[in-house]
Amino acid sequence: MKLCQVLRNVGKFRTVFDFGGREVAHWFPGHMAKGLKQMKAGLKSVDCIIEIHDARISFLPLRRNPLFQDTLDVKPHLLILNKMDLSDLSNKQRILKKLQQDGVRNVLFTDCLKQRDDNIKKLAPMMVKIIENSPRFNREENTSYCLMVIGVPNVGKSSLINSLRRTHLKKGRASRVGGEPGITRAVLTKIQVSERPLIYLLDTPGVLPPKIQSVETGMKLALCGTILDHLVGEDIIADYLLYSLNRLGNFSYVEKYDLPEPSDDIQYVLKRIAVKLRKTQKVKALTGVGNITVTIPNYSAAAYDFIRAFRKGELGPVLLD
Numbered sequence: 037m038k039l040c041q042v043l044r045n046v047g048k049f050r051t052v053f054d055f056g057g058r059e060v061a062h063w064f065p066g067h068m069a070k071g072l073k074q075m076k077a078g079l080k081s082v083d084c085i086i087e088i089h090d091a092r093i094s095f096l097p098l099r100r101n102p103l104f105q106d107t108l109d110v111k112p113h114l115l116i117l118n119k120m121d122l123s124d125l126s127n128k129q130r131i132l133k134k135l136q137q138d139g140v141r142n143v144l145f146t147d148c149l150k151q152r153d154d155n156i157k158k159l160a161p162m163m164v165k166i167i168e169n170s171p172r173f174n175r176e177e178n179t180s181y182c183l184m185v186i187g188v189p190n191v192g193k194s195s196l197i198n199s200l201r202r203t204h205l206k207k208g209r210a211s212r213v214g215g216e217p218g219i220t221r222a223v224l225t226k227i228q229v230s231e232r233p234l235i236y237l238l239d240t241p242g243v244l245p246p247k248i249q250s251v252e253t254g255m256k257l258a259l260c261g262t263i264l265d266h267l268v269g270e271d272i273i274a275d276y277l278l279y280s281l282n283r284l285g286n287f288s289y290v291e292k293y294d295l296p297e298p299s300d301d302i303q304y305v306l307k308r309i310a311v312k313l314r315k316t317q318k319v320k321a322l323t324g325v326g327n328i329t330v331t332i333p334n335y336s337a338a339a340y341d342f343i344r345a346f347r348k349g350e351l352g353p354v355l356l357d
């Protein structure tokens with residue numbers, strides 16, 4: 037989009053989003069508390085916590101959650117900002133600075149889908165260094181390292197494990213090596229990710245509710261696919277996406293969906309998307325002069341496509357912070 041077009045749009049968009057009195061309380065279902073219990077149970081045998089987040093929302097460390105901050109604070113901690121390929125990292129230094137001010141010093145950006153991500157290679161030595169520089173308490177005599185991966189749903193925990201195994205063991209999908217017989221897979225299982233040094237990851241169900249400071253934070257998590265769409269509503273997620281893109285001056289949707297210019301009106305944008313994708317339905321309408329057939333856009337299908345395009349990175353890299 038040309039600069040003059042961008043300038044023409046300044047002041048045309050919403051500067052705040054109307055959440056219409058929505059509450060986040062029910063967006064994270066109760067089963068997530070189960071993850072917390074299991075995580076606490078496994079903490080004794082863990083040398084380091086790997087907390088994994090979506091690099092498009094980097095401000096949300098899980099350990100800030102008062103529910104388990106006490107327990108986690110005593111363990112060395114590494115924050116992974118995954119899906120870096122989908123994030124606008126032109127402000128990477130600002131993110132790192134902010135995290136550092138928050139006491140988060142060990143941060144690594146990763147792209148777990150990349151066949152060879154140099155950052156994944158750095159992970160094992162980085163973890164060893166962090167562990168060696170901290171007291172190991174009851175695990176002093178142990179020659180292997182055990183790490184716990186935590187994160188909200190869909191953030192890439194399994195992908196990280198697989199990526200580590202690919203890098204260090206030249207193996208594909210994770211085979212589970214721990215787990216006592218009779219204990220369900222959903223409890224804690226150990227997965228080997230490196231031979232030298234010998235490193236295991238303790239796989240938790242990993243469904244941990246972050247401390248959601250506001251409905252807007254919840255909406256950002258929803259946009260990144262962390263919360264089931266239907267719990268929040270695809271229509272409002274799509275509207276929040278449009279609001280965010282406009283706010284960031286990212287007008288990639290205009291070209292992608294053949295719009296004449298940027299718009300802040302979600303109904304209008306979804307209509308254009310539906311027409312472009314031929315997601316329309318013909319319905320019969322009874323008028324004073326008889327039956328006519330009218331074409332109506334399938335707004336749900338359009339919203340679905342718009343959100344998926346964002347999640348796949350088709351609307352360009354975005355930082356929602």
Ligand SMILES: Nc1nc2c(ncn2[C@@H]2O[C@H](COP(=O)(O)OP(=O)(O)OP(=O)(O)O)[C@@H](O)[C@H]2O)c(=O)[nH]1
Pocket residue numbers: 118119120121122146147148149150187188189190191192193194195196241242243349
């Ligand atoms: N673009 C991109 N996609 C990724 C990356 N890592 C994971 N994904 C995708 O994100 C989705 C979720 O990845 P998973 O590894 O299943 O995430 P998870 O945290 O284990 O998910 P749950 O089991 O639901 O908690 C998948 O579609 C992955 O392909 C990444 O670095 N970049």
